[in-house]
Amino acid sequence: xxSINLRKVAFITGATRGIGKAIASRLARExxxxxxxxxxxxxxxxxxxxxxxxxxxxxxxxxDALPVQxxxxxxxxxxxxxxxxxxxxxxxxxVINNASAIHLAPMCDFPMKKFDLVFxxxxxxxxxxxxxFLPQLQAQGFGHVISMSPPLLTTGVGHSAPYYLSxxxxxxxxxxxxxxxxAKGIKATALWPRTMIESFATVNNHLGExxxxxxxxxxxxxxxxxxxxPELSHGRAVIDEDFLREVGYTDFERYxxxxxxxxxxxxxxxxxxx
Numbered sequence: 290x291x292s293i294n295l296r297k298v299a300f301i302t303g304a305t306r307g308i309g310k311a312i313a314s315r316l317a318r319e320x321x322x323x324x325x326x327x328x329x330x331x332x333x334x335x336x337x338x339x340x341x342x343x344x345x346x347x348x349x350x351x352x353d354a355l356p357v358q359x360x361x362x363x364x365x366x367x368x369x370x371x372x373x374x375x376x377x378x379x380x381x382x383x384v385i386n387n388a389s390a391i392h393l394a395p396m397c398d399f400p401m402k403k404f405d406l407v408f409x410x411x412x413x414x415x416x417x418x419x420x421x422f423l424p425q426l427q428a429q430g431f432g433h434v435i436s437m438s439p440p441l442l443t444t445g446v447g448h449s450a451p452y453y454l455s456x457x458x459x460x461x462x463x464x465x466x467x468x469x470x471x472a473k474g475i476k477a478t479a480l481w482p483r484t485m486i487e488s489f490a491t492v493n494n495h496l497g498e499x500x501x502x503x504x505x506x507x508x509x510x511x512x513x514x515x516x517x518x519p520e521l522s523h524g525r526a527v528i529d530e531d532f533l534r535e536v537g538y539t540d541f542e543r544y545x546x547x548x549x550x551x552x553x554x555x556x557x558x559x560x561x562x563x
Contacts, residue, residue, distance in 0.1 A: 296352065298378040300324040300371070302361055302418060303388035305338040307488035308437065308505045312385060313343065315509035317350040324374040324381075326359040327388065336489050353378075361388050361414030371421035380429065383516060384422045386415040386436040386459060391490050393449040404451045411438075412458025419462055423470070430474040433519065435512060436463040439481040439556075440526035448559050460526050467524035476519045479526035480511055484552035500550040507533070507544040514538075 299316050303309035305327040313323045325347065329339045340356035347354035355377050359370035374381060390410040392403040415436055426432040438459035459479070466477035485491055487502040511529040514536045515522040521535065530541060545552065 297382040301385040305343045309387040311505035311509040317347045317352045322353040362409045367417045383433040407455040411455035415459040433476040476523040478522040483530040500547040502546040503544040
């Protein structure tokens, strides 16, 4: 175990690029050690970044970063990633379920192969990661689970129902942590963006254009504020902009990918009733 492991520790899935990497960098700048958990171990020009390159960038910020290969669809790999993290750091303060698969299509155009993929990565993968860390969180009597997933709706269903339902599964499992383990000191929060976020997913899937996106920094800032204000975030499914306003943020233009643009509301784009 490293001599600096009294620092707080974040385990982040999908931390090699996009939102996951932005969150890792934000926490590293605050002095947190990071377990970089993702599948990528070799460079791919289409989606650059590996667990090793991401860990190197985080170490340059003055923290300890552990690259751990982790395909959230593989239960054994998830368990080994959790074990490696705890063996190296001796603790975990937040488990962030960021790894996700996206496929947007109406039901008639949603192949079962894609259906199985989004459920295995989003819902099942999140459950697997949470379950792998729960014994440690219970033993510690503290910790936070954050999943990048939407608020629960009481009315209305939008487009791309299989994808959205798989993301709602993430939220159910996360809020269940709060219900089952909140009295034992374990916090849990679901976090969802107000707008589409610039990432390889939005770029490669041609989801809108830069004027419709915000930088991943807004999600990273929201994660930091969730951890800073657990009394406000615990047991909730929050929208990034709404929660940041709640804790005092007022300048959201700085997150726009195109200066001066006003990105549209993601939930309205998906046809979701609020």
